[in-house]
Amino acid sequence: MIKVENVSGGYHQKKVIDNVSFEVKKGEIFGILGPNGSGKTTVLKMLSGQFPVSKGSICINGRSIQDYKIKDLAKKVAVLPQINEISFSYTVKETVKLGRYAYQKGIFPSWKIEDENAVQNAIQLTNISHLADCPLDLLSGGEKQRVFLARALAQEPEILLLDEPTNHLDIQHQISLFDSLNHWVKEKQLTVVAIFHDLNMASLYCSRLLLLNEGKVISLDEPQNVLQEEQLYNVYHTKLIKRQHPNVPTPLITLSPSKGVERDDIFSMLKTKQSRETIIVESSKPLKTLSSAVINSGFSWSKFFTNRHVDMNYNIDDPESELKDYLTTIGIDPTYTVAMMTAARLEDAVFKIIELAQFSLYVVVTAGVSNAVDVSKAYLRTDFVYTPGTINTWIFIDGNLPDSAFVQAMMTATEAKVRAIHENNILDPETKTMATGTSTDSLLIASTQTGYFLEYAGTITPLGRAIGQAVFSATNEAIQKYLRRMGSLS
Ligand SMILES: Nc1ncnc2c1ncn2[C@@H]1O[C@H](COP(=O)(O)OP(=O)(O)OP(=O)(O)O)[C@@H](O)[C@H]1O
Missing domain, CATH: 3.60.70 (L-amino peptidase D-ALA esterase/amidase)
Known part of the structure; x- marks a missing residue:
C-alpha cells in the first residue's frame, strides 16, 4: 500500500531524513517512534505530499505520490497534525466539514448527501456531537484533538496519518481512539501510520514499528523486537525496562528514575x-x-x-x-x-x-x-x-x-x-x-x-x-x- 524507498530530505542544507525505507501494508496500524527532532513529523509530511523528498521515492498503491493530483491524494490520505500547530475560529461542525474539501468540484462547491453523511459519521465516531456548534477555540486540547480526527475521518481516506494522536487525550479517550482505529482498520481496511511518544500505546496497538534516530532507521520490526532495552537506551539515553503485558502478548516499557541505586544495608x-x-x-x-x-x-x-x-x-x-x-x-x-x-x-x-x-x-x-x-x-x-x-x-x-x-x-x-x-x-x-x-x-x-x-x-x-x-x-x-x-x- 505505502512503499518508501531510500528516501532522504531536509530543510535548506540540513539533511533531516537519511536513506529511510519501509513499507506499510493495507489494513495495518504502523507506528513511528523516535526522540524529539529525529524526523518523525518530516516523514509523515513526506507521506502526505506536504514536504518534498530530495532522494528516493514514495509510492501509494504502486503510484508515486508526485503523480497524484492534490485532490486525488487528499481523497486517499488524511492527516491529523500535531494540534498545537492549529488555531482558527470555526465551529466544530465547520471544521469537520473541511474534511470534505477534496470531494468538492468546480468554483461553487455543492454539498451532497454523501458529504453530510460522512461528516455526521465522523462526528459520531469521535463522540463530539454535543460540541458541534461550539467555536473551536473554546475547546480543550483533547476535545480539539477529537475534532481534527473527525475532520480527517470525514475525508473517508484509505490512509490516516496521525502525528502524536494521543498527546492531549486522557486515558479513556486514548484507549477509545485506538480501539476505534483498530475497528476501522479491520472493518474498512483503513491503513494507519501514527507517530508515538508513548511506547506502550505503540506496543499495544501497532503491528509493526519504525524507530528513527537522527533521521535514520534504527529498527523496523514487530514491537517485541523494536522495544529492546539496549536499543531504546542508545536512542533515548534513558534507562527503560522491558516487561511483558500481563494479558496481551506485547511488551510493556517502564521508566526507571535515573538516580543512583546504592546498595541498601x-x-x-x-x-x-x-x-x-x-x-x-x-x-x-x-x-x-x-x-x-x-x-x-x-x-x-x-x-x-x-x-x-x-x-x-x-x-x-x-x-x-x-x-x-x-x-x-x-x-x-x-x-x-x-x-x-x-x-x-x-x-x-x-x-x-x-x-x-x-x-x-x-x-x-x-x-x-x-x-x-x-x-x-x-x-x-x-x-x-x-x-x-x-x-x-x-x-x-x-x-x-x-x-x-x-x-x-x-x-x-x-x-x-x-x-x-x-x-x-x-x-x-x-x-x-x-x-x-x-x-x-x-x-x-x-x-x-x-x-x-x-x-x-x-x-x-x-x-x-x-x-x-x-x-x-x-x-x-x-x-x-x-x-x-x-x-x-x-
Ligand atoms: N520548517 C523547518 N525548518 C527547518 N528545520 C526544521 C523544520 N521543521 C523541522 N526541522 C528540523 O528537522 C528535524 C526533524 O524535525 P521533525 O519535526 O521531523 O522531528 P520529530 O521527530 O517529529 O520531532 P518531535 O518529536 O519533537 O515532534 C529537527 O532537527 C527540526 O529542527
Missing part, C-alpha cells in the same frame, strides 16, 4: 518481631517480592512480611479475607504485606544470615511436616483438604535481580528445601515414600533492588550458592526442632 532496613502468634519482618523501604503467599502472591512491592500461626484444624472458606482482617486488627496494612500462615510453632523458627562482599541474605524458615507429600505420588491421593502444615521460607536479598533471577531463586530454594527433607528422612504418611515438601509450602523471595546486579540465582551462581546453603541449613534445623517437639528426635 538490609540488616538496618529489616526489623523482626517474633511471637507465638505471628512473625513479622518490617522493612523501612518496600522490597520487590515474588511469592506463593496467601496475600500479595506473585510479584509485589511490600514492606511487611507476616507468618501467622493458625490451628492445625484451621479450615475457612475464604482464608485470604480472614487473613486480611487479621492483619488489619494487628495494625498492618494488607496492601503492602506478603502474608502466609502455618500450623508450625513459630517459636521454632530458624533465622540465618549470610554476608558476602556483594550481597547479603537473611533467611527465615518455619517448618511442620505432618502434611508431608511425595510430589511424584501425589496423584494417588484422594484428599484435597487445605491444611496449614507447611514449610514457609523467606529469603531477603540486598541486590538487584531481574525477574528471571527471582524465578531461579525460587527453584534453588525449593531444591534446598527438598534436600533438607531428605536429610531428615521425612516420609509421605500416605505413600510411605520420601516426601518432597508439604501440601501447603510457601516461598518468598524479597529483594531491595539496589546494589549489585545479580543476574542469576541458579544453584552454582554466587546468589544460588548462598540461597542453597542458607535455606538448606535453616530448613534442616527447623525440621529437627519440629521433630524434637513431636518427640521423634531426641
Whole structure:
C-alpha cells in the first residue's frame, strides 16, 4: 500500500531524513517512534505530499505520490497534525466539514448527501456531537484533538496519518481512539501510520514499528523486537525496562528514575518481631517480592512480611479475607504485606544470615511436616483438604535481580528445601515414600533492588550458592526442632 524507498530530505542544507525505507501494508496500524527532532513529523509530511523528498521515492498503491493530483491524494490520505500547530475560529461542525474539501468540484462547491453523511459519521465516531456548534477555540486540547480526527475521518481516506494522536487525550479517550482505529482498520481496511511518544500505546496497538534516530532507521520490526532495552537506551539515553503485558502478548516499557541505586544495608532496613502468634519482618523501604503467599502472591512491592500461626484444624472458606482482617486488627496494612500462615510453632523458627562482599541474605524458615507429600505420588491421593502444615521460607536479598533471577531463586530454594527433607528422612504418611515438601509450602523471595546486579540465582551462581546453603541449613534445623517437639528426635 505505502512503499518508501531510500528516501532522504531536509530543510535548506540540513539533511533531516537519511536513506529511510519501509513499507506499510493495507489494513495495518504502523507506528513511528523516535526522540524529539529525529524526523518523525518530516516523514509523515513526506507521506502526505506536504514536504518534498530530495532522494528516493514514495509510492501509494504502486503510484508515486508526485503523480497524484492534490485532490486525488487528499481523497486517499488524511492527516491529523500535531494540534498545537492549529488555531482558527470555526465551529466544530465547520471544521469537520473541511474534511470534505477534496470531494468538492468546480468554483461553487455543492454539498451532497454523501458529504453530510460522512461528516455526521465522523462526528459520531469521535463522540463530539454535543460540541458541534461550539467555536473551536473554546475547546480543550483533547476535545480539539477529537475534532481534527473527525475532520480527517470525514475525508473517508484509505490512509490516516496521525502525528502524536494521543498527546492531549486522557486515558479513556486514548484507549477509545485506538480501539476505534483498530475497528476501522479491520472493518474498512483503513491503513494507519501514527507517530508515538508513548511506547506502550505503540506496543499495544501497532503491528509493526519504525524507530528513527537522527533521521535514520534504527529498527523496523514487530514491537517485541523494536522495544529492546539496549536499543531504546542508545536512542533515548534513558534507562527503560522491558516487561511483558500481563494479558496481551506485547511488551510493556517502564521508566526507571535515573538516580543512583546504592546498595541498601538490609540488616538496618529489616526489623523482626517474633511471637507465638505471628512473625513479622518490617522493612523501612518496600522490597520487590515474588511469592506463593496467601496475600500479595506473585510479584509485589511490600514492606511487611507476616507468618501467622493458625490451628492445625484451621479450615475457612475464604482464608485470604480472614487473613486480611487479621492483619488489619494487628495494625498492618494488607496492601503492602506478603502474608502466609502455618500450623508450625513459630517459636521454632530458624533465622540465618549470610554476608558476602556483594550481597547479603537473611533467611527465615518455619517448618511442620505432618502434611508431608511425595510430589511424584501425589496423584494417588484422594484428599484435597487445605491444611496449614507447611514449610514457609523467606529469603531477603540486598541486590538487584531481574525477574528471571527471582524465578531461579525460587527453584534453588525449593531444591534446598527438598534436600533438607531428605536429610531428615521425612516420609509421605500416605505413600510411605520420601516426601518432597508439604501440601501447603510457601516461598518468598524479597529483594531491595539496589546494589549489585545479580543476574542469576541458579544453584552454582554466587546468589544460588548462598540461597542453597542458607535455606538448606535453616530448613534442616527447623525440621529437627519440629521433630524434637513431636518427640521423634531426641
Ligand atoms: N520548517 C523547518 N525548518 C527547518 N528545520 C526544521 C523544520 N521543521 C523541522 N526541522 C528540523 O528537522 C528535524 C526533524 O524535525 P521533525 O519535526 O521531523 O522531528 P520529530 O521527530 O517529529 O520531532 P518531535 O518529536 O519533537 O515532534 C529537527 O532537527 C527540526 O529542527
